[in-house]
Amino acid sequence: MESKFTEVYQQQASEDSHETDCEKVANLLDIVIDGEATSDQSEFFTKHIEDCVTCFESHQKQKLLKGLISGHLKRVIVPERLALSIKAKIQETV
Amino acid sequence: MRIIRDKRLYKGTNLSQMSEETGKQLSKEEKDARFEAELLPVLDPLYNFAYRLTLDEDDANDLVQETYLKAYRFFDYFEQGTNAKAWLFRILKNSFINEFRKKSKQPAKVDYSEVEGYYNSDDVEGEGGVTTTTDMRSESVQDLIGDEVASALNALPVDFRTVIILCDLEGFTYEEMAKILDIPIGTVRSRLHRARNSLKEKLEKYAKTMGYNS
Numbered sequence: 001m002e003s004k005f006t007e008v009y010q011q012q013a014s015e016d017s018h019e020t021d022c023e024k025v026a027n028l029l030d031i032v033i034d035g036e037a038t039s040d041q042s043e044f045f046t047k048h049i050e051d052c053v054t055c056f057e058s059h060q061k062q063k064l065l066k067g068l069i070s071g072h073l074k075r076v077i078v079p080e081r082l083a084l085s086i087k088a089k090i091q092e093t094v
Numbered sequence: 095m096r097i098i099r100d101k102r103l104y105k106g107t108n109l110s111q112m113s114e115e116t117g118k119q120l121s122k123e124e125k126d127a128r129f130e131a132e133l134l135p136v137l138d139p140l141y142n143f144a145y146r147l148t149l150d151e152d153d154a155n156d157l158v159q160e161t162y163l164k165a166y167r168f169f170d171y172f173e174q175g176t177n178a179k180a181w182l183f184r185i186l187k188n189s190f191i192n193e194f195r196k197k198s199k200q201p202a203k204v205d206y207s208e209v210e211g212y213y214n215s216d217d218v219e220g221e222g223g224v225t226t227t228t229d230m231r232s233e234s235v236q237d238l239i240g241d242e243v244a245s246a247l248n249a250l251p252v253d254f255r256t257v258i259i260l261c262d263l264e265g266f267t268y269e270e271m272a273k274i275l276d277i278p279i280g281t282v283r284s285r286l287h288r289a290r291n292s293l294k295e296k297l298e299k300y301a302k303t304m305g306y307n308s
Binding site for chain 1: 122126129130134137138141142145151154155158159162163166167236237239240241243244247258259261262263265267268283286287290293294297
């Protein structure tokens with residue numbers, strides 16, 4: 001989308017595009033930490049957070065949040081009898 | 095919940111199963127062995143999922159049993175070597191919606207003031223930055239973090255809890271989640287996003303009571 005702007009418009013556009021980049025990154029946060037981003041999206045994301053502290057921090061936070069679930073949520077222990085009772089019920093079932 | 099399915103009457107007369115798709119004869123023993131080999135390894139994640147949905151061990155137990163019995167009934171339709179975990183999670187989630195959702199307990203409320211009181215009463219003071227850093231590695235603190243994460247998660251609406259468990263605990267892809275939950279991938283994404291915001295809010299509130307700034 002190349003078009004001619006006046007100086008004022010250009011300035012606005014560059015501010016807007018910065019804002020849009022941060023917004024884009026915010027929208028990509030989840031798919032990036034979940035490993036669902038395309039290589040283009042990842043590249044854009046990585047480049048942006050190298051320069052933008054705010055987005056860098058949001059990324060750190062989002063990773064931390066995911067890590068809290070995967071790393072700290074205790075797994076409940078399956079009752080021993082459960083597997084046995086499933087097997088027994090299955091054997092009874094024709 | 096009791097699942098009684100007394101088919102002993104038919105035992106012996108119908109020991110072998112006919113697979114409709116392949117037309118291949120499969121003895122009950124073979125079917126059972128295959129069923130156990132393919133599907134029982136999912137028992138642990140499945141039980142954990144059931145527990146996080148129902149927040150009750152007995153309900154989780156019933157839900158998992160029900161899921162396996164349903165899976166057994168439809169095992170002929172299960173293609174060997176395909177995603178057994180996603181298949182079972184989908185069956186369990188449907189059973190949960192159909193039967194358990196109505197009677198499952200309300201999410202536990204987190205009482206932050208209680209947590210706060212506990213910390214203030216002990217040697218962990220707000221400014222004890224060094225102490226806190228050291229303590230962060232101790233087992234009891236790890237346990238407390240785990241408990242707090244669990245409380246915050248349990249306080250989320252069940253739809254939010256579900257996507258977080260599927261994604262962050264079980265590592266399902268968005269595509270698998272969409273299949274398990276019967277929703278489009280776009281909905282998976284937006285639901286996950288809202289769920290994380292909500293979880294973040296709850297945990298940040300907790301972090302503040304402990305004197306951390308987010």
